[in-house]
Amino acid sequence: MKKIYAVIFSAVMLTCSSCEKFLTHDDPVSVTDDNWWKTEANATGALGSVYAGLPGGSSGRQLMFLSALSDEAVARQDTRGAYEAYAKGLQNSSWDVALSLWQDDYKDIRRACRFLENVDRCYMDSSLKDRYKYEARAMRAYYHMEMMLFFGGIPIVTKSLEPANSNTTRNSEKEVYDFVVSELTECAPHLPDVYNNNEAWRISSGVCWALIAKLAMFYKQYETAKVAAKKVIDQNVYALYRSTNTKVNSFAELFTYAGELNKERVFFRDNGCSNAWRTFAPYGVGGQTVVSPTMKVVNSFETLQGRTLQELGPDSLAVYQKDPFYKNNRDPRLVASVLVPGQIYEKDTLRPFASEGSDRIGILNSTATGFWVKKYLDPKDRNGASPSLDYMIIRYAEVLLNYVESLMELGDWQNADVIKHLNDIRTRAGMPVVDVVKYNTQEKLRQLIRRERTAELAFEGARFYDIRRWDILGDVMNGQVYGAVDPATGQPVLVETRSCNVQRDFRYPIPLNELLANPKMTQNPLY
Amino acid sequence: MKLRASYGQLGNESDVDLYQYQTTINSGSGLETTYGNPELSWETVNMSDVGLDIGLFNNKLEIVVDYYNKLTKDIILRPPLSYTGGFEGKVPVNAGKLRNTGWEASVNYNGNIGKHVSVSFRPGVTYNKNEIVSLLSGPYVSSTTIQREGGPYGGIFGYKTAGLLQESDFDKDGNPLIPVLPGAKPGDIKYLDISGNKIIDGSDQTLIGNPIARLNYFANFRVAYKNFDLEFLLQGTGKSDVVLAGMLALPMDNSKDGGVPTRFYADNYWTPQRTNAMFPRLNTLPTNNKLSSDFWFQNGAYMRVKYIQLGYNTQADCLKRIGIRGLRVYVNAQNPITFSKLKLTDPESQGDQWTYGIMKAFIAGINVQL
Structure with a gap:
């Protein structure tokens, strides 16, 4: 009998000692970090989720919509x-655009951090693994940079935070700037200059330098910008797109399927303009016209002879204002970027001032100004089954413009590179070369370069940053905004009245939900 | 008569998912899908109840009254996290204690008055108050709700207001004399600067209301006299804060679906002449008036006759001769009468302009038994 008790006793003891384990049953179908990071496919998949955060032009973070926060367009x-x-x-601090930007970018940063923390567990080719790591680091720097241009100093995050310990404080703008520049500088030499065509969306060394140039321009660090932009140029990897079809305008074709695979795209988002048609096209041909160009941007394009409307005097200005394509005598980039009243587009005559029709000004889904954005519209998307147009976040033309502007601002405006690259950009678009007799001082060249940026990069979001770094935000974002000339009055139609407080509106507001969840967070001025 | 008292403690497993201690990831992208908390434990409910059952007049009249006090410890909540962590979701934690106190009473009467009249009625009323007793590193705010100590579960978060801005709140040049939001004009909502920092900003938001009514009641009545019978059902709630939203609050908002103002709206929006208006000025971009605020609160209290029916039954001999054993003729109405202060939405379904309100139905019928 005693023996039996002993057996039972020890059996009970044995069971109890493993009680804890006995009660803990992991989810039998769950995947966790411990059992997942094993193969190259896992690493590729995880890195893919880092790239998934890249902004698009008309989707995702909608970089083209930034033009509506400048004097180029209204939304x-x-x-x-x-x-x-x-x-x-x-x-205000509940503003949705700032919230989704803040949320998205920090998610992307966490993904990159988690990739870097876990990828070493994967069994894969070590040189590929190294490259992947530099890609993740460079992308993480990019996401920091994207945010700082909107918010100023932000928390630098370089590891995946524990939920219980996730309240961060803002780093200074200088710290973030230095972090981004040093990360990109360190990554660039370890990244390929060129990828295979099917992987061209990955971050390359050229992208790193182009990003540094863009960031440095924003902070007027022209020497840094010049050096970085020059590195991209000297790679001899990129070139402005010139169509093989002599009958079309190369600039216009660049933003369509025909020009989609080009050597001009430095950094792009795959499918990033796939919904461009639905977003920008006139309502009469199936679009929703979220963004409409202003009279001001239309007037800023030169004539085909390279003269500004202001130079031509008030009479000519009135003529071109009424008919922007008068005698087909305007910068072909205007024709490629904007649709105007009276134009026939896809068999739809655009009549914003008619008393009826889908394209009337001001009605839901129609233009707000009488003009339409044409960039990235390809009629193939009108009834396209699977639209897939890519969006160029940075293209080579912008790198060249950053380069010449930094030279000019550094006082080296007589450097032969300035005119050389400006002419390259202008002739590609079908414009005459720069009149060097006319543009013979630093100030005149500054005017030209700034106008050239507007013409070349219209509706690509560049002007949002430009009006801030040129200190003209308050000048251009206050007061009345006009659209096309209304034939009934002979005057440009008043679209809206804007108000801008430079101290506040220079930056986006830190989202309210962040401030509520994180007591260490501080708001930007005047919000 | 019976006096009851009970006390119990048990684990609460309703609304508690499995495997919440584990962090899991997506098998394709490696992205975190759920965040686990290895320290997580179950919720514990301590429930005490005192009840009284009374039967009178040979149990024709029964009265049941209960008072309860329920304390849920370690309630599982998912507090908001700083976005800078980049989390794909939130983490469950045993966040604090929630107390529900309240009482319930019901009466049941079945009886006859004289020979021909039978009466039954069965009213009931419940009152429940909940309060967050303690909350780990609270308050938890997510856009329009707030959980905080001393507040109700799921309280409404937003601005306190004092009607609409009037022209007298601005000087001759249109500059505001009191703190207002940028771009505010007479006829916009007047938000209160409760933080006292001379501007209207996020710090002025607080707990402003409770969307759940504490008081609920219903009543069932039935009276029969000879061949006639009359039956009806009442229901209702006490005060709750119902938020008026969408086109009903701000028609013509081009940023949403637009919408043509109703006749009612046309007569009640702010103009310089109509200063005590119910709605703000007309505006196609009412950004300033869209913030969560008590301006849009309406009293959700209501009493509704859910159902009323009058019937007549007969088994008259004359019918039997033509082969009909029984006949019932009746008329009834569903939701015929409602008492409520809500003018634009139904108090039961609430919602916005897309919500299909509760219908009234009137039915007359004949039941024939062959």
């Missing part, structure tokens, strides 16, 4: 983001 339909409110100075 309607807040369902795509309350851009109109910002332009009118009505945004």
